[in-house]
Structure formats: structure tokens, C-alpha cells
Amino acid sequence: MKKAILSAKGLCRSFAHNGGQIHILTGMDVDIYEKDFTVIMGASGSGKSTTLYALSGMDRATGGQVIYGGEDIVRMSEKKLCALRHSDFGFIFQQMHLVSNLTMFENITVPGYLSKTRSAAEIDKRALELMDKMGISHLKTHLPSQCSGGEQQRCAIARAVIHEPVLLFADEPTGALNKKNTTEVLDLLTDLNRAGQSILMVTHDARAACRASRLLYIEDGRVIGDLELTPYEKQEEHSREQQINAWLASMEW
Numbered sequence: 001m002k003k004a005i006l007s008a009k010g011l012c013r014s015f016a017h018n019g020g021q022i023h024i025l026t027g028m029d030v031d032i033y034e035k036d037f038t039v040i041m042g043a044s045g046s047g048k049s050t051t052l053y054a055l056s057g058m059d060r061a062t063g064g065q066v067i068y069g070g071e072d073i074v075r076m077s078e079k080k081l082c083a084l085r086h087s088d089f090g091f092i093f094q095q096m097h098l099v100s101n102l103t104m105f106e107n108i109t110v111p112g113y114l115s116k117t118r119s120a121a122e123i124d125k126r127a128l129e130l131m132d133k134m135g136i137s138h139l140k141t142h143l144p145s146q147c148s149g150g151e152q153q154r155c156a157i158a159r160a161v162i163h164e165p166v167l168l169f170a171d172e173p174t175g176a177l178n179k180k181n182t183t184e185v186l187d188l189l190t191d192l193n194r195a196g197q198s199i200l201m202v203t204h205d206a207r208a209a210c211r212a213s214r215l216l217y218i219e220d221g222r223v224i225g226d227l228e229l230t231p232y233e234k235q236e237e238h239s240r241e242q243q244i245n246a247w248l249a250s251m252e253w
């Protein structure tokens with residue numbers, strides 16, 4: 001039986017707007033399971049990113065619960081939540097947000113030191129291993145501005161997993177990349193997931209969704225579709241895309 005890492009119950013997120021409130025998440029119930037590559041899809045503006053931020057504690061829900069490790073992170077103190085995000089979660093975004101005056105190696109190691117989960121020597125060793133695995137070890141002393149978008153995103157992924165997070169959150173990680181770089185980044189995420197990394201990713205790209213072991217579809221602030229998939233295999237990509245496209249069509253995507 002799968003183990004739930006995160007459980008959202010009655011999750012709500014409203015925003016103040018024009019003197020009123022707009023309700024984006026309206027009582028979402030969802031479990032995110034260990035070792036899954038969970039992908040969230042839905043129409044533009046349906047609340048995919050809002051869900052990711054509320055589940056990860058990057059943003060605070062306005063109602064309901066997000067249970068992680070037996071605690072409700074919606075009601076956790078800011079200090080404790082900040083420590084939890086650093087130690088247990090990893091984040092990748094469409095924009096890489098690398099620090100421009102740090103080298104690629106430093107961009108990966110500095111957050112690792114801050115996570116305080118292992119010694120500086122262990123972080124350095126793991127950073128070198130990750131750079132090697134991600135094909136960017138020759139860029140150790142380069143600044144981000146001296147690297148391509150795909151290389152920067154690979155660096156951002158290494159940074160996000162340097163402390164071996166329990167759950168990796170990814171918000172449109174391929175949104176700013178060309179086709180070749182998109183495939184490389186998706187291959188890396190697939191490899192990480194095969195090695196046991198639990199991932200929760202938001203995307204509007206059906207090709208990226210193909211990598212999922214579970215697809216969630218959001219509408220009107222709730223999960224209305226939940227599709228279990230076999231682990232991704234490259235040779236089955238075409239039939240998998242067909243299966244996912246048919247499912248998305250049934251969701252009126």
C-alpha cells in the first residue's frame with residue numbers, strides 16, 4: 001500500500017481582490033504519495049500553482065489542513081515552516097532563480113550548507129556527483145549568465161535535491177526551455193523519481209505529464225480527475241501520450 005507524504009483536507013485559498021474575495025481552492029482533498037511522480041494539470045487559472053504553493057507551505061492556505069509528518073503545516077509557526085521547507089522540501093520553478101554572482105557549484109552547495117542536514121564536505125561531494133550526473137560538471141566555476149537555459153535548469157534541479165528532500169515540488173520546470181532542453185530536464189526528473197525521489201509537478205505540457213506515475217486534474221479548486229499510470233518507459237511514449245491525451249480530453253482540457 002502506498003504511503004501518503006502529504007494529506008490536504010478541505011484545502012481553501014482565497015485572495016483579496018477589488019475589495020472582495022476570490023476563492024481559488026474551495027475545499028480540496030488530496031493525498032500525495034511517497035515515490036510517486038505526481039503531476040497536476042488543469043486549465044489555465046484553475047489553481048495549479050496555488051495548490052502547489054499551499055501544499056508546500058510556500059504560501060499559507062486560508063482554510064483546511066495540510067498534514068505532513070503528523071502536523072498541520074497550515075497552522076505551523078513561520079519559523080518552523082521555514083525550517084521544514086529547507087530540510088524536507090525541494091523546489092524548482094520555471095525561472096531558475098540562480099544567484100547571479102555565485103558559481104554554478106556554489107549555487108548548488110550554499111543552499112545545501114544552509115539546510116544543515118549534512119556536513120559541508122558531504123554537501124560538496126554530493127554536489128560534484130549531481131553535477132556529473134546532470135552533465136554540468138565542466139561548468140563548476142561558471143556563473144549562471146555563462147550557461148544556457150537548460151544548463152541553468154539542471155543546476156537548479158541539483159540545488160533542489162542537494163539535501164535529499166522528502167518531496168520535490170516543481171512548478172512548470174520546463175516552461176522556459178526549448179524542446180531538447182525540455183527532454184533533458186524531464187529525463188533527469190524521471191531518473192530521480194526512478195531512484196526513489198517523490199515529485200509533485202505542475203505543468204500544462206502533455207509531454208511533461210507523460211512522465212507522471214499519477215495525474216491529477218484540477219477544476220474549480222478541487223481535484224476532479226485522478227489517473228494512475230505505469231512507470232514511464234521511453235519506448236511506450238507514443239501510446240502513453242495517446243492514453244493521457246484521451247484522459248485529458250475526457251476532462252475537457
Ligand SMILES: Nc1ncnc2c1ncn2[C@@H]1O[C@H](COP(=O)(O)OP(=O)(O)OP(=O)(O)O)[C@@H](O)[C@H]1O
Pocket residue numbers: 015016017022024042043044045046047048049050051204
Ligand atoms: N495573489 C493573488 N491575488 C489575486 N488573485 C490571485 C493571486 N494569485 C493567484 N491568483 C488567481 O488565482 C487563479 C489561479 O492562479 P494559479 O496561478 O494557481 O493558476 P494556474 O492553474 O497555475 O494557471 P496557469 O496554468 O495559467 O499558470 C488565477 O485566476 C489567478 O489570477
